[in-house]
Amino acid sequence: MAVPKELHRVGAGQLFCLLFLSRFLLVLAVNSRFSDGGSILDNILSELAAFAANFLLVLPVWAMHRRRPGLDLLDQAYLAWGKAAVAVCLFYALYLVAVNWYYLSLFQLYIGNVIEVRTPVWVVAAGVLVMACYGALRGVEAILRASGVILAALCAGLVFIVALLLPKIDPLHFEPLLYHGPQQALSGLVLFLSHNTGIVSLGLLLPLVRGRKKLGFAVWNTGICVTLAVLLVVIVGVAGDYLEGQLFPVYTASAMAEAGPFQRLDAFYLGMWMMGLFMKVSFDLYLISYCITKCWNERAGKLSIFAAAVFIAAGAQLSVVDRAVQGVLHGLWFFGTLSAVATLALPLLVLFSDRWKAGRAARKGGAG
Amino acid sequence: MEEPNQISKDLLENLVALRGQFENCMDFMMREFCIGENRAALAAIDGLVNKQIVAQGIMNPILGATLPEGSPQERFSYIRDHALSTVDQVQIRTLGDVTDRIFSGFVVLLMDGCDWGIAFGVQGFSFRGISEPSNEVMQRGSREGFVEPCLINMSMIRRRMRTPKLKFEKMEIGALSKTGVVLCYLENAAAPEVLEEVRANLRQIQEESVLAAGYLAPFLERKGIFNGAGLSERPDTVCGKIAEGRVAILVDGTPNVLIVPHLFIENFQSFDDYAIRPFYATFTRCLKMIAFFLAMFLPGLYVATVTFHPELLPETLLIKIAQAEASTPFPVMTEAIVIHLIYEIMREAGLRVPRPLSHAVSIVGALVIGDTAVTSGLIGSPTLLVVALTALSSYATPQLYESIALARLIFIVAGGVAGLWGVTLGMAAVAVGICAESVYRVPFSAPVSPFRLWNMRDTFLRASWRILSRRTETVQDLPGAHVRRR
Numbered sequence: 001m002a003v004p005k006e007l008h009r010v011g012a013g014q015l016f017c018l019l020f021l022s023r024f025l026l027v028l029a030v031n032s033r034f035s036d037g038g039s040i041l042d043n044i045l046s047e048l049a050a051f052a053a054n055f056l057l058v059l060p061v062w063a064m065h066r067r068r069p070g071l072d073l074l075d076q077a078y079l080a081w082g083k084a085a086v087a088v089c090l091f092y093a094l095y096l097v098a099v100n101w102y103y104l105s106l107f108q109l110y111i112g113n114v115i116e117v118r119t120p121v122w123v124v125a126a127g128v129l130v131m132a133c134y135g136a137l138r139g140v141e142a143i144l145r146a147s148g149v150i151l152a153a154l155c156a157g158l159v160f161i162v163a164l165l166l167p168k169i170d171p172l173h174f175e176p177l178l179y180h181g182p183q184q185a186l187s188g189l190v191l192f193l194s195h196n197t198g199i200v201s202l203g204l205l206l207p208l209v210r211g212r213k214k215l216g217f218a219v220w221n222t223g224i225c226v227t228l229a230v231l232l233v234v235i236v237g238v239a240g241d242y243l244e245g246q247l248f249p250v251y252t253a254s255a256m257a258e259a260g261p262f263q264r265l266d267a268f269y270l271g272m273w274m275m276g277l278f279m280k281v282s283f284d285l286y287l288i289s290y291c292i293t294k295c296w297n298e299r300a301g302k303l304s305i306f307a308a309a310v311f312i313a314a315g316a317q318l319s320v321v322d323r324a325v326q327g328v329l330h331g332l333w334f335f336g337t338l339s340a341v342a343t344l345a346l347p348l349l350v351l352f353s354d355r356w357k358a359g360r361a362a363r364k365g366g367a368g
Numbered sequence: 369m370e371e372p373n374q375i376s377k378d379l380l381e382n383l384v385a386l387r388g389q390f391e392n393c394m395d396f397m398m399r400e401f402c403i404g405e406n407r408a409a410l411a412a413i414d415g416l417v418n419k420q421i422v423a424q425g426i427m428n429p430i431l432g433a434t435l436p437e438g439s440p441q442e443r444f445s446y447i448r449d450h451a452l453s454t455v456d457q458v459q460i461r462t463l464g465d466v467t468d469r470i471f472s473g474f475v476v477l478l479m480d481g482c483d484w485g486i487a488f489g490v491q492g493f494s495f496r497g498i499s500e501p502s503n504e505v506m507q508r509g510s511r512e513g514f515v516e517p518c519l520i521n522m523s524m525i526r527r528r529m530r531t532p533k534l535k536f537e538k539m540e541i542g543a544l545s546k547t548g549v550v551l552c553y554l555e556n557a558a559a560p561e562v563l564e565e566v567r568a569n570l571r572q573i574q575e576e577s578v579l580a581a582g583y584l585a586p587f588l589e590r591k592g593i594f595n596g597a598g599l600s601e602r603p604d605t606v607c608g609k610i611a612e613g614r615v616a617i618l619v620d621g622t623p624n625v626l627i628v629p630h631l632f633i634e635n636f637q638s639f640d641d642y643a644i645r646p647f648y649a650t651f652t653r654c655l656k657m658i659a660f661f662l663a664m665f666l667p668g669l670y671v672a673t674v675t676f677h678p679e680l681l682p683e684t685l686l687i688k689i690a691q692a693e694a695s696t697p698f699p700v701m702t703e704a705i706v707i708h709l710i711y712e713i714m715r716e717a718g719l720r721v722p723r724p725l726s727h728a729v730s731i732v733g734a735l736v737i738g739d740t741a742v743t744s745g746l747i748g749s750p751t752l753l754v755v756a757l758t759a760l761s762s763y764a765t766p767q768l769y770e771s772i773a774l775a776r777l778i779f780i781v782a783g784g785v786a787g788l789w790g791v792t793l794g795m796a797a798v799a800v801g802i803c804a805e806s807v808y809r810v811p812f813s814a815p816v817s818p819f820r821l822w823n824m825r826d827t828f829l830r831a832s833w834r835i836l837s838r839r840t841e842t843v844q845d846l847p848g849a850h851v852r853r854r
Contacts (some may be wrong), residue, residue: 119787143800146803
């Protein structure tokens with residue numbers, strides 16, 4: 001398998017900053033309509049369950065890393081299955097393309113339905129993708145270094161908005177958890193797990209990571225859970241039932257924040273989403289090129305960045321204009337299945353195949 | 369067998385060769401005289417040597433010396449070892465060396481019957497005296513700034529770092545100008561890889577002439593919008609940087625010294641920060657960072673907000689802006705671009721115009737832009753205010769001026785065409801651009817990203833010297849640096 005050139009080791013802190021950004025994006029885009037429209041507060045339970053599930057889901061990837069620390073998921077698939085591992089590389093590249101369809105189309109829906117910019121929505125998407133290609137071409141170190149800076153800006157923006165919303169919280173807006181049944185909590189759990197590419201990213205990049213990976217993972221997982229819980233409590237406390245009719249509840253709540261004479265601060269929300277999306281797409285495009293480089297060569301990897309960007313643009317645009325595609329892409333089963341395969345099934349298969357091959361070799365060696 | 373350009377034993381042959389090389393050079397001086405029964409000649413360039421020292425330190429002792437009997441070689445050796453009172457003298461053997469030395473302000477003495485010569489360092493050309501740097505003004509600290517001759521600049525650095533570990537390595541760059549370039553570093557601080565990379569970068573330069581430090585900068589820095597090679601006119605600043613493991617490049621004939629590796633955060637630091645009290649230095653650093661943000665993004669954000677998101681503005685401010693813009697014929701984006709261009713033209717004119725005319729330029733600029741354009745209704749006063757604030761802010765970080773001047777035009781267009789999402793996307797791209805680069809294997813964005821808390825003591829903050837002096841860190845110790853420590 002071809003090895004991408006100029007790969008430096010990356011710090012665990014930087015990687016988890018970026019993964020935090022990726023999941024933070026999901027938090028910003030929490031969408032009542034696409035997640036069954038129950039009580040938004042129940043998403044706290046979903047996130048708590050996702051928090052616990054993530055510790056379990058990472059185990060296969062972690063076991064693979066412990067077994068062969070210098071090899072990533074794709075290399076280990078190659079060891080286990082030989083040239084058939086090309087299919088694994090392609091699967092992960094396509095999986096990442098599909099995930100970015102989702103994120104970009106969600107952003108396009110937000111821009112088109114909520115912000116209503118004068119620029120055509122597809123131009124906005126194209127702008128994001130062009131910049132994301134630039135980011136991906138600059139390499140993983142550049143993206144990860146920038147993620148730290150952007151995460152700091154995002155956190156500052158979030159703290160600012162939350163601090164401005166705190167005085168507006170009305171305790172009467174809170175309902176007991178699971179008041180409308182467990183449906184919302186369950187669909188929220190699937191939503192949070194199915195759109196999380198963090199574990200796949202770890203599978204691909206763990207060999208390059210130096211530093212305290214276990215601690216980083218724990219802080220990342222806990223941090224995002226706490227952030228989401230705080231955000232949900234604040235927005236529900238501010239707007240209550242009103243949010244359930246809103247397409248993007250976090251946006252609606254952030255638009256209610258006021259700071260002195262400034263009565264609309266939703267621009268912060270737009271800025272946070274835009275920056276987060278840019279980093280997420282850049283990183284995933286880089287990972288796509290990483291997968292393709294493993295199959296073929298560096299040149300193909302670089303070209304795949306542009307090809308993937310075109311696919312993402314086309315897919316996202318299609319899901320914006322075609323309601324049937326939108327239903328599939330934003331439904332839970334599609335990404336639920338894909339993510340189950342990418343995060344759990346494939347790493348487990350690779351791990352077991354490798355162990356089985358090793359065991360067979362040991363038996364042969366013993367017999368010899 | 370003699371080498372083709374070896375100094376000949378026949379003085380006449382040497383003189384013919386030299387006269388041939390210096391034909392039509394009216395500043396070339398040749399003085400022929402006799403040492404005993406042997407003919408001799410002194411060659412130099414008029415204006416590069418101190419004629420008084422030549423007369424008193426070379427000619428008088430030679431002509432007044434009692435020479436021993438013997439061969440011309442023995443007599444010449446006697447003159448070299450016993451007769452002369454000059455300090456800096458070198459024995460040379462080729463005609464190439466003769467011309468090189470002559471161009472460097474040496475006087476060369478040749479004697480008939482000897483296949484070697486003596487070059488005396490008696491440089492005496494005029495140069496600007498040491499004065500306060502005009503582009504790097506500081507409130508505290510030394511008033512000395514670099515001057516054009518490299519030797520004097522070296523002496524200014526040496527006076528501040530009295531250690532043999534301070535090294536000066538000379539190179540010559542430029543096929544025509546043969547400009548002296550000196551690498552200056554602290555042996556125990558600079559990383560060998562960084563030094564080797566700097567040497568290699570300088571060696572690959574194929575320019576005909578090097579007339580300023582800016583000729584070398586592109587070969588030493590990264591290809592990005594922000595500068596990867598620092599520039600300083602102050603010996604104290606250069607000494608501080610050298611102590612941190614950086615390499616200074618002195619170029620003969622220019623008062624600016626290049627410093628590599630240069631990190632992004634250094635654009636917000638100045639020598640004054642270390643001479644004033646820490647809390648105020650921290651405050652000024654934060655101000656500079658805010659000024660950078662304003663200078664780079666404010667016009668773009670203003671255009672985006674006014675054009676696409678007026679709901680973000682407080683009501684009273686929005687009404688004022690709307691009133692001002694209602695009377696102007698152009699969109700806000702066009703206004704902002706035009707005023708910026710006019711401002712840049714004024715600035716360029718103010719820089720290049722002869723000093724007596726600079727007041728006229730200022731008056732015309734202030735009247736045309738500040739008053740007439742607004743009263744005639746061509747430009748809105750809020751836009752003018754934003755541009756004025758931007759212009760002021762950009763001078764808080766002078767090293768970033770060029771990058772900011774161009775980038776803000778791009779941000780104005782992004783804000784005017786796409787609104788806040790365009791500006792935000794641009795900001796993220798700038799962040800990636802800064803973070804993507806490495807200068808001499810050190811991340812350009814260090815120590816902010818990769819982040820290290822300890823390094824914050826001299827990044828956003830300027831801690832007290834009690835804390836700073838606890839541990840001296842070199843540039844290769846920064847997080848993410850792929851350079852081994854000494």
